[in-house]
Amino acid sequence: MNHNVNKKFPFYAAVGISLLLVGCNPGTQSNNLSNSNANSTNKLPTVVATHSVLCDLAKLIAQNTINLTCLIQPGVDVHVYKPTPQDRKAIEKAQLILYGGYNFEPELIKIINASNQAATKVAVHEVAVPKPLMEEDNHHEESEKSAKHEIVPNPHIWHNAQNGIRMVEVIREQLTKLSPVNFNVYAANAHQLSDKLKQLDAWTKAQINTIPLKQRKLVTTHESLNYYANAYGLTIEGALQGLSTEEKPTALRVKELVTEIKNTGVPTIFTEATGNDKVIRTVAKEAKVKVAEQGLFVDSLGTPGSQGDTYIGMLTSNTCTITTGLGGKCSAFLGNTLNK
Structure with missing residues (x-):
């Protein structure tokens, strides 16, 4: 299943401020x-x-x-x-x-x-x-x-x-x-x-650009990352569920997804930080592909103290997980402090 819709979004002008180094464990945010x-x-x-x-x-x-x-x-x-x-x-x-x-x-x-x-x-x-x-x-x-x-x-x-x-x-x-x-x-x-x-938007594009072109493909638990894929140059090759996790995957869907993964050569598939990942791991085993070590934060922020416990942390963590999982290199996010 391919979703390749390109949209350009204007953004609001913002003030320049001092720099803060935030790595791939981005749970901390200036207050x-x-x-x-x-x-x-x-x-x-x-x-x-x-x-x-x-x-x-x-x-x-x-x-x-x-x-x-x-x-x-x-x-x-x-x-x-x-x-x-x-x-x-x-x-x-x-x-x-x-x-x-x-x-x-x-x-x-x-x-x-x-x-x-x-x-x-x-x-x-x-x-x-x-x-x-x-x-x-x-x-x-x-x-x-x-x-x-x-x-x-x-x-x-x-x-x-x-x-x-x-x-x-x-x-x-x-x-x-x-x-x-x-x-x-x-x-x-x-x-x-x-x-x-x-700044995070520009940084994300730079990280995704380190992934080999043929490997910029996503398979996830449900169709939650289509906006991410469209904005940053990835293709959604398949998902176990639709737009909601309420849908229960059937044996037919599992079989279809295994076939899609084999046909597209996806190197790694991604679980979610919330929810049960048992079925998607079964898919990975049958398709003989890796599962990313870190789950993606998709429908919710992570619990306090996790990598995705803020909105900035969620996007930064997901980008590093996807980038490294697909063969790229994730550098530190040079964000900025929020000063009084």
């Missing part, structure tokens, strides 16, 4: 961002973010100016997440709700849409990328005759750092509407974060 003089958390605006990438970006931009509740914790599979009573209460109390959209977190989206609360509800993925990649979401059955093929938006937009910049701008704009007094704080933090993502 030296602009803060307001907020004292009482009881008087701060209440914001809910559904998944960990949105939560990380909101924290970096808002700092101590909001009461932020993050619903789906790092390391949890977003696609199959079941909301808790606490989630419902947080949604009902929020003044601003930041969620992904494009059916990324389906059960939470149902609750958010059904809520009568007067909160501002923003589907960040949909606003940031109004023209998403449209993919054939294959619901594999034991025979092609009974397979269902549906064209739907791919929700995993943040794997392209340029889209990350767009997400930063959407969040900054919404926070400013919620708390205009902190306009300067949000503008400064968003500019610094966007600048770092711009």
Whole structure:
């Protein structure tokens, strides 16, 4: 299965700042961002973010100016997440709700849409990328005759750092509407974060360019890296599942994927840091290819202390894992600190 859509995304101008060396263990991120003089958390605006990438970006931009509740914790599979009573209460109390959209977190989206609360509800993925990649979401059955093929938006937009910049701008704009007094704080933090993502985008392209051309092929657990592949010059050769991990791979799909791997000469396939990797490892064994040592952070940030426990860390770790797995060399990311 080949996805080779080339799109150019404009990015926001950002301020130049001092350099910081970040290697392939990028879990640490500078916290030296602009803060307001907020004292009482009881008087701060209440914001809910559904998944960990949105939560990380909101924290970096808002700092101590909001009461932020993050619903789906790092390391949890977003696609199959079941909301808790606490989630419902947080949604009902929020003044601003930041969620992904494009059916990324389906059960939470149902609750958010059904809520009568007067909160501002923003589907960040949909606003940031109004023209998403449209993919054939294959619901594999034991025979092609009974397979269902549906064209739907791919929700995993943040794997392209340029889209990350767009997400930063959407969040900054919404926070400013919620708390205009902190306009300067949000503008400064968003500019610094966007600048770092711009540098990360260029660094990622440089790492992928070290992979031999014939080996720039990806096979993953589910179709979550299409934006990454399109932005950085890779081809998606196959995936065990469709756009959601909720789909259960069949024996037919396993057999098909083994054949695809053998036919395309993919040197390494990649598991995910969240979820069960038993089936994809079975595929690798039958296809006689390697499995990358480090799982990719795709639907969620990593748990605290892991390589992918921030958005920047997620993208940096994934790039190093993919680059080295496909025969390239991953150098250190020369990022920048976020100064006051």
